[in-house]
Amino acid sequence: MLNICxxxxxxxxxxxxxxxxxxxxxxEDGPYxxxxxxxxxxxxxSLEKKSEMIGLNASADAIFFFVDYAKSxxxxxxxxxxxxxxxxxxxxxxxxxxYNHPALRKAVESDDVKNYLINRPVLGILPPSDTxxxxxxxxxxxxxxxxxxxxxxxxxxxSNENAFxxxxxxxMNDERGYEMPSEEDLLSCMSAQAPGTPDLVIxxxxxxxxxxxxxxxxxxxxxxxxxxxxxxxxxxxxDFPHLKYPLDAHEKENREIEDRALETVRKxxxxxxxxxxxxxAAIIEPIQGDGGDNHATPYFFxxxxxxxxxxxxxxxxxxxxxxxxxxxxxxxxxxWGLEEPPDMVTFAKKMQVxxxxxxxxxxxxxPYRIFNTFMGDPARNAMLKAIIETIEEENLMQKVTNTxxxxxxxxxxxxxxxxxxxxxxxxxxxxxxxxxxxxxxxSKIYYEIRQMGLNTGVSGTQTIRFRxxxxxxxxxxxxxxxxxxxxxxxx
Numbered sequence: 001m002l003n004i005c006x007x008x009x010x011x012x013x014x015x016x017x018x019x020x021x022x023x024x025x026x027x028e029d030g031p032y033x034x035x036x037x038x039x040x041x042x043x044x045x046s047l048e049k050k051s052e053m054i055g056l057n058a059s060a061d062a063i064f065f066f067v068d069y070a071k072s073x074x075x076x077x078x079x080x081x082x083x084x085x086x087x088x089x090x091x092x093x094x095x096x097x098x099y100n101h102p103a104l105r106k107a108v109e110s111d112d113v114k115n116y117l118i119n120r121p122v123l124g125i126l127p128p129s130d131t132x133x134x135x136x137x138x139x140x141x142x143x144x145x146x147x148x149x150x151x152x153x154x155x156x157x158x159s160n161e162n163a164f165x166x167x168x169x170x171x172m173n174d175e176r177g178y179e180m181p182s183e184e185d186l187l188s189c190m191s192a193q194a195p196g197t198p199d200l201v202i203x204x205x206x207x208x209x210x211x212x213x214x215x216x217x218x219x220x221x222x223x224x225x226x227x228x229x230x231x232x233x234x235x236x237x238x239d240f241p242h243l244k245y246p247l248d249a250h251e252k253e254n255r256e257i258e259d260r261a262l263e264t265v266r267k268x269x270x271x272x273x274x275x276x277x278x279x280x281a282a283i284i285e286p287i288q289g290d291g292g293d294n295h296a297t298p299y300f301f302x303x304x305x306x307x308x309x310x311x312x313x314x315x316x317x318x319x320x321x322x323x324x325x326x327x328x329x330x331x332x333x334x335x336w337g338l339e340e341p342p343d344m345v346t347f348a349k350k351m352q353v354x355x356x357x358x359x360x361x362x363x364x365x366x367p368y369r370i371f372n373t374f375m376g377d378p379a380r381n382a383m384l385k386a387i388i389e390t391i392e393e394e395n396l397m398q399k400v401t402n403t404x405x406x407x408x409x410x411x412x413x414x415x416x417x418x419x420x421x422x423x424x425x426x427x428x429x430x431x432x433x434x435x436x437x438x439x440x441x442x443s444k445i446y447y448e449i450r451q452m453g454l455n456t457g458v459s460g461t462q463t464i465r466f467r468x469x470x471x472x473x474x475x476x477x478x479x480x481x482x483x484x485x486x487x488x489x490x491x
Contacts (some may be wrong), residue, residue: 034451043081146341152376157211292460324350
């Protein structure tokens with residue numbers, strides 16, 4: 001009960017600062033134009049509900065607060081204690097049009113969506129009659145240039161896992177010279193022995209994150225607590241280039257950093273292949289979301305693709321967090337200007353369903369090898385149709401680009417005015433972050449901004465990351481800056 005008592009008392013010191021903040025303006029936000037704080041966050045009702053959840057499942061300790069989704073609107077969510085909170089994190093980059101957008105409310109009222117929800121189909125063997133039509137109006141309509149196929153999945157982790165499997169299968173097809181495994185392959189794999197169970201690996205990068213399933217954990221190098229106690233694969237790791245910001249002011253230094261990182265890619269693949277652990281693929285994020293909001297330049301990704309091609313290793317781009325328009329393009333890798341498309345592009349979050357795009361060479365011919373029960377969700381795909389239509393009708397990619405540039409400039413201004421607190425503002429579109437001077441300052445800032453009604457994320461050890469919905473505008477950016485500024489003054 002002590003925490004609940006604190007929650008009832010703490011909020012009084014928050015209100016004076018809130019009164020001096022700017023307001024936001026967006027029709028999608030309904031009645032809300034700024035945070036409205038009635039309790040500490042989390043408040044007493046959230047804390048009570050959380051105490052009820054502890055012991056029911058392993059994720060209860062991670063709960064921030066409970067949300068009243070019926071009252072949430074546009075860029076604002078309302079918690080169960082009636083605090084109105086500006087959401088600049090968008091359900092961990094998964095909320096494309098904010099809360100309760102009319103286009104999505106209309107979409108879920110259709111008979112088709114109701115049928116999908118009531119009679120959830122197992123898409124791999126019993127898909128609805130309109131499956132092809134729905135895919136053509138959604139995932140195939142926005143497919144990355146040069147991609148031949150799309151495979152729907154359930155979430156980001158299973159999308160990456162099945163992309164790994166596709167890479168392994170293609171690599172072994174190339175090794176054998178034919179697509180159907182031999183009788184010896186089929187027999188030996190059942191006891192996890194060669195040749196049916198080859199010693200293939202996935203190359204990943206320092207401070208990268210790709211999910212919490214076994215294979216994805218092997219490719220993730222952010223927080224030790226994600227990996228500890230799990231007997232995961234010992235897969236190789238190359239350096240991700242940790243650059244100096246702003247990028248355009250450190251071009252020479254950054255090119256040297258990227259060249260050194262690329263050399264670790266070549267060296268790591270060469271050494272792994274030489275000891276019989278063949279690198280079948282490499283996976284990388286356009287922007288490292290969990291590992292520190294780390295960016296690389298188009299040069300790095302272009303050169304990486306060339307190296308992987310030399311070794312016949314698949315180039316997998318993990319767009320689980322960056323896909324769906326947050327960068328100002330539907331796919332963040334489109335900013336790179338690649339000479340040819342990646343081999344596979346994985347997605348989830350803002351795309352509503354998980355899955356991956358892939359080239360023809362990665363098509364697995366035998367059924368059930370890339371498979372699970374539901375293989376996606378047509379109800380969510382129908383919602384994606386409404387999202388894509390809204391993006392086009394409202395020209396949201398241009399708005400994201402424009403507001404993203406404005407927001408970044410305001411963040412740079414903030415770090416100039418608060419050099420003891422902030423540094424290294426960087427980003428593209430709404431894939432934006434700003435570092436704090438120390439992890440301790442980051443923790444304090446993160447706590448204070450939540451008490452003032454701003455929801456964001458933490459990346460790495462000292463970066464505040466922003467992943468707002470595509471309807472976030474300049475007024476929301478101004479309000480975010482005001483809250484960050486006020487938080488810095490408190491600590």
